[in-house]
Every structure is written in C-alpha cells, then in structure tokens.
Amino acid sequence: MRWPKKPEPDQPAQKSRDELQKHWRNSDDPSGYFQGGRRGEYLASLAKQYAKPDASILELGCNVGSNLYHLWKAGYRNLSGVEINPQALKLMKQNFPDMQVVIYEGSIEDRIKELAEYDLVFTIAVLEHIHRDSEWAFPEIAKRARMLITIEGEKGIASELHIARNYKSIFEGLGLQQVYEKNLGREEGLNANFYARVFSRNRS
Numbered sequence: 001m002r003w004p005k006k007p008e009p010d011q012p013a014q015k016s017r018d019e020l021q022k023h024w025r026n027s028d029d030p031s032g033y034f035q036g037g038r039r040g041e042y043l044a045s046l047a048k049q050y051a052k053p054d055a056s057i058l059e060l061g062c063n064v065g066s067n068l069y070h071l072w073k074a075g076y077r078n079l080s081g082v083e084i085n086p087q088a089l090k091l092m093k094q095n096f097p098d099m100q101v102v103i104y105e106g107s108i109e110d111r112i113k114e115l116a117e118y119d120l121v122f123t124i125a126v127l128e129h130i131h132r133d134s135e136w137a138f139p140e141i142a143k144r145a146r147m148l149i150t151i152e153g154e155k156g157i158a159s160e161l162h163i164a165r166n167y168k169s170i171f172e173g174l175g176l177q178q179v180y181e182k183n184l185g186r187e188e189g190l191n192a193n194f195y196a197r198v199f200s201r202n203r204s
C-alpha cells in the first residue's frame with residue numbers, strides 16, 4: 001500500500017533572490033536605522049576586544065552607517081562598507097560628514113570577490129537576508145576575514161525576507177573558529193532571536 005505524502009511543514013513563502021535584492025535596493029526610507037544606539041555600542045565593545053586600533057574593518061550591509069560611526073567614534077579609522085541601497089548611502093554622507101569610509105555600493109554578491117582581506121569583517125542583521133541561492137558568498141566572506149563578527153537573527157525568524165541559519169556551523173565548516181558566542185536581548189538593542197558570534201581564522 002502507498003502512504004499519502006506527508007504535508008510540508010508550514011513555511012512562509014520566500015522571496016526569490018532577485019525579489020529580495022530589489023526589496024533592499026529600493027527600500028526608500030532607511031532613516032529608522034539611525035536608531036541603532038545600543039547595538040552599535042555593543043558592537044564597539046566587541047571590536048575593542050578583538051581588533052587593534054589600526055585594524056582594517058569592513059561592514060557588509062552598512063545601511064546609513066550607524067554601526068560604522070560607533071567604530072569611528074571609538075577611534076577606528078580604516079573603515080569600509082558594502083551596501084545595496086543608494087538612498088541609505090546618501091543619508092550616511094549627509095548625517096556623518098566627518099566619517100571617512102570606503103564605500104562599495106551594490107550587493108554583497110556583486111562586490112565580495114573584488115574585496116581584499118580585512119582584520120575584521122562584521123554583519124548585523126544582514127546575512128539573515130542573504131538568499132539560499134547566494135550562500136556561495138559565505139566562503140568568499142570567510143576568506144576575507146581575519147576576524148569575523150556576526151550579529152544575526154538565527155531562530156524564530158523565518159519570513160519572506162529572513163532565512164534562519166546557525167552561523168557557528170556555517171563558518172566553522174569554512175575553517176574559522178568560533179571564539180565567542182552570546183544570545184542577545186534588549187540590553188544590546190535586539191531580541192532573543194539574535195546571536196553574536198566572533199570567529200577567528202583557524203591557522204592549524
């Protein structure tokens with residue numbers, strides 16, 4: 001006898017990779033991202049632990065630059081960012097005119113291969129929006145990071161815009177070694193779906 005096929009578990013419809021990129025490219029009011037105070041402070045506290053004052057630092061998905069500005073205020077001067085949304089980059093220039101950042105406008109997928117190696121690469125709420133068809137970019141990110149910080153939603157977040165993943169297994173599988181992990185909350189300006197992870201390049 002043939003058993004009926006099990007129904008698929010309820011999964012929200014996922015946008016295609018092109019739809020996801022279009023959503024972020026055209027999001028025309030990114031000004032809400034200026035309110036990243038507590039997560040920016042938390043990021044700066046992690047950076048001080050893991051990156052020297054002269055470290056080269058790259059943010060993937062930097063939006064209006066609030067996180068980078070926290071690093072700038074903490075004394076870091078070798079800053080770069082990748083961002084797909086031109087409006088966010090315009091607001092960054094208007095709001096942080098004193099901050100010097102090398103900007104790569106475009107998607108992570110389009111720009112990652114031309115980037116050099118950095119002492120520290122970090123992402124906050126960005127990898128969770130990278131489509132499954134773009135996961136080839138994760139090894140490219142790992143190759144460019146002497147240290148990597150991911151602050152990403154990892155659970156309870158499946159939506160048409162979010163993909164839930166465990167970044168410890170992804171980046172350890174790519175040869176990095178996790179040296180720090182924290183489940184975050186309001187104290188860091190986020191919620192309990194978020195984990196901060198710090199990875200170091202494994203030289204063994």
Ligand SMILES: C[S@@+](CC[C@H](N)C(=O)[O-])C[C@H]1O[C@@H](n2cnc3c(N)ncnc32)[C@H](O)[C@@H]1O
Pocket residue numbers: 021024025033036060061062063064066067082083084085088106107108109123124125126129130
């Ligand atoms: C939820 S926001 C987080 C912004 C910033 N990291 C922060 O902590 O305030 C996600 C950011 O990633 C950018 N983004 C999403 N997908 C991207 C892609 N494929 N390439 C480059 N940037 C992307 C969006 O435009 C947006 O700025």
